[in-house]
Amino acid sequence: MSTVQTAERPTPAPASMTPEMKKAVRRTGWVRRAPLMPALIFAILVTQLPFLLTIFYSLQSWNLVRPGSSEFVGLANYVNVFADSTFRGAALRTILITGGCVLIAMLFGVLLAILLDRPFRGRGVVRTLLITPFLVMPVAGALLWKTTIFDPLFGLLNFVLSPFGVDSVAWVSQYPMAAVITALVWQWTPFMMLLVLAGLQSQGKDVLEASATDGANRWQTFRWVTLPHLRRYIELGLLLGSIYVVNTFDTIYMMTQGGPGTSTTNLPFYLYQRAFLGFDVGQAAALGVVTVIGTIIVATVAMRLIFRSFSREDS
Amino acid sequence: MSTAAPGHRRRRLLARPGRTLAEVLTLLIALVVAFPLYWMVLSAVKHPGEIQSSAPRPWTTAPTWDNFRRVLQVEGLGGYLLNSVVVALAVVVLSLFLSFLAAVALTRFRFRGRTVLAVMLLVAQMVPVEALTIPLFFLMRSVGGVVPQLGLNHLGSLVLVHLAFSLPFAIWMLRGFVAAVPRELEEAATLDGASRFRFTWQVLFPLVAPGLVAMSVLSFIHAWNDFLFARTFIISATENQTLPMAILVFFSPEGNDWGAIMAGSTLLTIPVLVFFVLVQRHLVSGLAGAVKG
Numbered sequence: 339m340s341t342v343q344t345a346e347r348p349t350p351a352p353a354s355m356t357p358e359m360k361k362a363v364r365r366t367g368w369v370r371r372a373p374l375m376p377a378l379i380f381a382i383l384v385t386q387l388p389f390l391l392t393i394f395y396s397l398q399s400w401n402l403v404r405p406g407s408s409e410f411v412g413l414a415n416y417v418n419v420f421a422d423s424t425f426r427g428a429a430l431r432t433i434l435i436t437g438g439c440v441l442i443a444m445l446f447g448v449l450l451a452i453l454l455d456r457p458f459r460g461r462g463v464v465r466t467l468l469i470t471p472f473l474v475m476p477v478a479g480a481l482l483w484k485t486t487i488f489d490p491l492f493g494l495l496n497f498v499l500s501p502f503g504v505d506s507v508a509w510v511s512q513y514p515m516a517a518v519i520t521a522l523v524w525q526w527t528p529f530m531m532l533l534v535l536a537g538l539q540s541q542g543k544d545v546l547e548a549s550a551t552d553g554a555n556r557w558q559t560f561r562w563v564t565l566p567h568l569r570r571y572i573e574l575g576l577l578l579g580s581i582y583v584v585n586t587f588d589t590i591y592m593m594t595q596g597g598p599g600t601s602t603t604n605l606p607f608y609l610y611q612r613a614f615l616g617f618d619v620g621q622a623a624a625l626g627v628v629t630v631i632g633t634i635i636v637a638t639v640a641m642r643l644i645f646r647s648f649s650r651e652d653s
Numbered sequence: 654m655s656t657a658a659p660g661h662r663r664r665r666l667l668a669r670p671g672r673t674l675a676e677v678l679t680l681l682i683a684l685v686v687a688f689p690l691y692w693m694v695l696s697a698v699k700h701p702g703e704i705q706s707s708a709p710r711p712w713t714t715a716p717t718w719d720n721f722r723r724v725l726q727v728e729g730l731g732g733y734l735l736n737s738v739v740v741a742l743a744v745v746v747l748s749l750f751l752s753f754l755a756a757v758a759l760t761r762f763r764f765r766g767r768t769v770l771a772v773m774l775l776v777a778q779m780v781p782v783e784a785l786t787i788p789l790f791f792l793m794r795s796v797g798g799v800v801p802q803l804g805l806n807h808l809g810s811l812v813l814v815h816l817a818f819s820l821p822f823a824i825w826m827l828r829g830f831v832a833a834v835p836r837e838l839e840e841a842a843t844l845d846g847a848s849r850f851r852f853t854w855q856v857l858f859p860l861v862a863p864g865l866v867a868m869s870v871l872s873f874i875h876a877w878n879d880f881l882f883a884r885t886f887i888i889s890a891t892e893n894q895t896l897p898m899a900i901l902v903f904f905s906p907e908g909n910d911w912g913a914i915m916a917g918s919t920l921l922t923i924p925v926l927v928f929f930v931l932v933q934r935h936l937v938s939g940l941a942g943a944v945k946g
Contacts, residue, residue: 377754381824382770384817385777391788392780402787453679456672460680466930467683470690473925475878475897478918482689485911486696494692524686532936578822585781588880606781619787630779 389630395623402617415624424600424608425625432584432604432629433636434515439522439586440579444572446523447530454531455538472528480592483521484510488593514594514602521589526582530575537571538564577637584633605629690922697721697916720912724920727899729892737877737896740808744815744876745869748823752868753861755820756827757853771828774821782818786885789814793886806890814882819872826871830864831857866935874925896921 396415400408419425454465471479487494488509496507510517541564549559587606590596596603596611603611605625613622698716724730759771790805793814797804803813834857842852858865883895900917903910929936 377751378758378770381751381755381820382774384813385774385821387792388785388789388817389777389780391792392785395788450679450682453675453682456675458672458676458679462933464679464683466933467687469929469933470687470926473874473929474690474693474922475880475918477878477880477897478693478921479689481914481918482693486692487689524689527686581775581779584779587781587783606783609781610783613783613787622783623788626781626783626785629781630776633779634776 392623392626395619396627398620398623400619402619411620415620416628418621419624419628424603425605425628427600428603428605428608429632431515431602432606432632435519435522435586435602435604436580436583436636438519439526439583440576442519443523443526443579444530444534444575446527447575448534448568448572450527450531451534451538454535468531469528471525474525476525476588477592479525480521480589483517483524484593488517510593511598514598518590518593518602521593522583522586525589526579530579533571533575534568537568541567580637581633584629605632693915693922694919696911697919699912701910701912720916721920723903723910723913724899724917727902729894730899732892733894733896733899736808736893740811740815740895741873741876743808743812744819745872747812747816748819748872749865749869751816752820752823752827753858753865754853755824756831756861757857759824760828760831771825774824778818778821782881786881789882790885805886806888806893808893810886811876811879811882811895814886815872815876815879819875823868823872826868827861827864830861834860863935866932870929870932870936873928877921877925 397410397412398408399411399414450468454461454468474482486492490496490506490508493509495509499507545563545567546559549563554562585606586604587610590602590604590607591610594602596607600608606629609622609625609629612618612625616622695713697720698718699713700715700717700719703713727733759767793803793805793810796810796813797807800809801807803809838856839852842856843849847856878897879895880897883898887894887898900914900921903913903917
């Protein structure tokens with residue numbers, strides 16, 4: 339694995355080159371790469387423009403209710419954000435929802451990927467069944483959970499649990515966080531499973547053979563051979579999963595509307611309330627920027643913590 | 654086949670009862686996971702009175718097509734479908750082309766700030782969409798002043814905004830694939846007299862095909878399922894609305910038509926499912942490649 343990384347690293351130009359030679363190499367280099375750069379520049383432009391726009395708006399006081407009220411106010415919006423106790427609560431819940439969903443989904447994903455890694459009759463069908471939550475529109479998925487499974491009167495969960503004396507629990511209003519996280523885990527497990535499965539299938543069979551020959555049992559092989567190999571796949575899954583789950587909106591909008599009270603209001607939903615119900619564009623933009631920075635910090639710290647345990651064997 | 658032998662032996666190492674148990678367990682989990690989807694299809698063919706019942710039955714004795722009929726009778730549905738297909742395909746084709754070229758540029762060329770650019774792409778993806786919707790609305794209005802086809806009320810605005818949200822992910826995925834293609838291959842192609850253009854399109858492009866497949870699945874799902882932007886950008890031009898908007902008709906303050914909503918959701922899921930089944934074999938190897946390098 340380390341060889342791949344070193345091969346990737348740019349090799350410095352040989353020291354024997356004179357500055358003129360280097361300059362010439364660089365010039366021909368730019369001529370050769372010119373045809374490809376427009377695509378990159380366009381991609382950067384299209385993806386960064388909305389972000390830059392957000393930063394710009396976050397420095398403005400701009401409420402849509404008062405036309406022409408737009409003016410530069412510096413960091414005032416940010417001061418408001420941090421003074422806002424609803425924001426702090428929403429930030430905490432965002433971490434809880436994201437962390438809970440991504441970790442549980444990854445756990446299930448690894449388990450299912452291991453089960454799916456061996457050929458058996460009907461594997462294609464089972465794999466397709468397992469992937470379906472990923473294919474349903476998030477709006478429809480959340481609706482399905484709320485109305486057909488968690489509903490206190492008509493819900494399937496109460497119906498199934500009724501022999502055990504549980505039959506009138508209003509799941510979404512009594513356990514709002516658990517309900518939201520359950521629906522999200524359901525939606526995200528397939529993605530994690532696919533990534534880990536990809537990792538398992540890219541593992542060389544000879545390595546497993548060798549470890550079996552050396553007398554390792556199945557758990558030892560998994561712990562010391564397979565798991566380190568899967569590390570990059572798990573890492574990528576957690577990273578990409580977090581980026582998407584942090585921005586969860588549809589599920590919360592459809593299931594709880596952030597409630598009861600603010601008990602499931604995460605940052606995107608709070609932001610939506612500020613922007614679309616309060617029409618406060620500047621404040622919402624500042625919230626967005628803070629969310630991004632928060633995401634980066636939390637993701638970095640979480641990654642370090644999670645991978646400290648088995649980072650020594652790899653890299 | 655020498656590769657088949659070790660796999661065969663490994664399978665025999667597992668005890669038979671354990672294997673059967675694992676297979677049964679997998680099947681059970683798969684059924685539980687897919688159950689809400691089954692319930693969606695089931696509700697779509699149930700009579701309205703049967704959907705909300707305190708004793709829900711996991712089957713129906715009198716399936717009906719009435720719910721689907723009501724969905725198919727929504728005015729302008731054909732146009733909505735066409736719009737959805739046009740937007741999703743345009744996003745897939747454009748992001749395929751752009752993300753491939755951008756990934757090659759980002760992987761093959763060394764230039765100052767390369768890593769910063771790659772990270773910036775990912776950071777842009779972290780901005781909550783809700784924070785961007787209003788700024789993007791004004792941006793699209795200005796764009797529409799210059800190029801009407803890309804502005805509000807036009808499908809172009811949807812293509813542009815979905816492109817912006819699927820490109821970063823696509824470029825990140827393809828980076829791994831491009832990096833995995835050995836440099837010697839390019840040198841060999843150059844020695845054989847192939848131009849850089851020919852090398853990029855005739856050698857590199859087919860080699861990263863699994864990645865392109867995985868990437869196009871994700872962009873397709875993203876564009877197809879979009880609700881928020883279709884709702885915000887297409888305000889007055891109803892002829893330019895997309896398919897998810899058709900389901901909105903069945904939500905009303907007097908009571909939602911659950912049968913039609915479920916039938917509509919079922920119809921919306923079918924194209925994604927078909928697209929996925931067609932490419933699923935390549936998807937796993939596609940995701941595997943994304944991590945290399």
